[in-house]
Amino acid sequence: MYHRDPIAEVYCRCAFMVGASAPPVDAMKASFKAAFRASLEKYPCFGHAEGLSSREWWRRTVRAAFEGAGSTYTEAEFNRVFRRVYQHYGSFEGYTVFEDVRPFLEWASQRYCVGLISNNVDRLVDSVLPLFGLHDHFKFYVLSHEIGAEKPSRAVFEHALKEASAILGSPVEAEHVLHIGDNYAADYCGARAMGSAAALMSREGVFQYQTWLHAPDYIGKAAEQVQEVTSFQEVQEMLEKASKI
Numbered sequence: 732m733y734h735r736d737p738i739a740e741v742y743c744r745c746a747f748m749v750g751a752s753a754p755p756v757d758a759m760k761a762s763f764k765a766a767f768r769a770s771l772e773k774y775p776c777f778g779h780a781e782g783l784s785s786r787e788w789w790r791r792t793v794r795a796a797f798e799g800a801g802s803t804y805t806e807a808e809f810n811r812v813f814r815r816v817y818q819h820y821g822s823f824e825g826y827t828v829f830e831d832v833r834p835f836l837e838w839a840s841q842r843y844c845v846g847l848i849s850n851n852v853d854r855l856v857d858s859v860l861p862l863f864g865l866h867d868h869f870k871f872y873v874l875s876h877e878i879g880a881e882k883p884s885r886a887v888f889e890h891a892l893k894e895a896s897a898i899l900g901s902p903v904e905a906e907h908v909l910h911i912g913d914n915y916a917a918d919y920c921g922a923r924a925m926g927s928a929a930a931l932m933s934r935e936g937v938f939q940y941q942t943w944l945h946a947p948d949y950i951g952k953a954a955e956q957v958q959e960v961t962s963f964q965e966v967q968e969m970l971e972k973a974s975k976i
Contacts, residue, residue, distance in 0.1 A: 735827045738763055745815040751808050754800035762799030766792050777852045777876040785852035835963035836868035844895050846871040850881040870898050883921025883947050916946035924949040931959045
């Protein structure tokens with residue numbers, strides 16, 4: 732899934748829709764990036780340790796983004812702006828589902844124990860995925876907001892192994908896993924450092940947010956050719972080929 736419209740444009744549009752003054756989009760673009768990173772550094776894993784709800788974490792981040800872009804509101808004004816922003820990202824208008832996702836999940840979920848590991852909040856799996864009818868394809872979820880650790884931390888992948896083992900009723904080892912993700916440090920290197928196979932999804936025009944994450948080292952990293960794919964169709968073909976060997 733990906734944001735249908737640029738975040739900065741959405742934020743400014745939401746402010747305008749509720750009668751508030753909106754900052755310049757360029758100012759919001761820079762401010763959002765700074766606010767997002769600052770919030771994750773101050774309240775890691777979307778406020779897990781502080782007991783923040785995902786809504787409150789986003790409320791603080793959105794306020795910082797608007798203030799950083801030069802817009803200040805009364806409490807009542809900001810409440811209206813934030814609710815409109817939060818509603819947007821809980822609706823169909825907030826996202827685009829890539830065309831290859833649903834066919835792949837339908838294929839893979841009949842053959843594998845498919846789980847979702849995300850540096851994200853609970854609303855992603857509790858509201859957004861069901862909204863698009865994608866939730867039935869996953870057997871388990873591991874969210875940084877819930878467990879207090881995020882990719883590329885080893886703890887995240889270990890948690891996923893425990894979840895898969897419980898569902899399948901037998902131990903699942905790291906080498907039994909293929910992890911697919913679009914962040915080199917968090918997804919690819921995190922999985923490889925754990926000892927799992929990995930595929931790096933490289934889609935044109937998809938913006939990365941956590942570009943500051945440190946990519947962990949693992950044996951053979953320097954000499955390894957990164958397994959890149961541009962679609963889930965490629966992943967399916969790769970898995971079908973491997974199953975015949």
